[in-house]
Amino acid sequence: MLQRFNFKNGLIHAIAQHRQTGEVLMLAHMNEDALRRTIETKRAHYWSRSRNRIWRKGEKSSNEQIVHEIRVDCDGDAVLLKVDQIGGACHMGYMSCFYRDVDGNVLAEKVFEPEKVYGDVSR
Numbered sequence: 001m002l003q004r005f006n007f008k009n010g011l012i013h014a015i016a017q018h019r020q021t022g023e024v025l026m027l028a029h030m031n032e033d034a035l036r037r038t039i040e041t042k043r044a045h046y047w048s049r050s051r052n053r054i055w056r057k058g059e060k061s062s063n064e065q066i067v068h069e070i071r072v073d074c075d076g077d078a079v080l081l082k083v084d085q086i087g088g089a090c091h092m093g094y095m096s097c098f099y100r101d102v103d104g105n106v107l108a109e110k111v112f113e114p115e116k117v118y119g120d121v122s123r
Helices: 032-041 114-118
Strands: 012-018 024-030 045-048 053-056 065-072 078-085
Touching: 012 032, 024 032, 024 045, 024 078, 032 045, 032 053, 032 065
Parallel strands: 012 078
Antiparallel strands: 012 024, 045 053, 065 078
16 A cells, blocks of 8 residues: 555655644655554654654643544645544644744744743754
């Protein structure tokens, strides 16, 4: 089943979308193992380029993503995860990572305080 994916560069793009509201929550990357774990567990797993390892969404924060559907794009190099999001998806404390407009204006309210969960999140 995984052979139909284009892991030519080692990673594919993964978009997480709230399955009920349609809100785009985040964009991340998956390697073959992260996708396999996501399919098997129905919990979103991603590849962290900064940490150089697989991580399960919510492993530290408990803000996990329960996967209900996985769609594949026409090139096989991106997936769309339709998820139930528990807590916020963004490590900055927002429901979605797309909480600002192009001018930097914050368009959403925080759903949790990231410092209490992660410590320093100044990146």
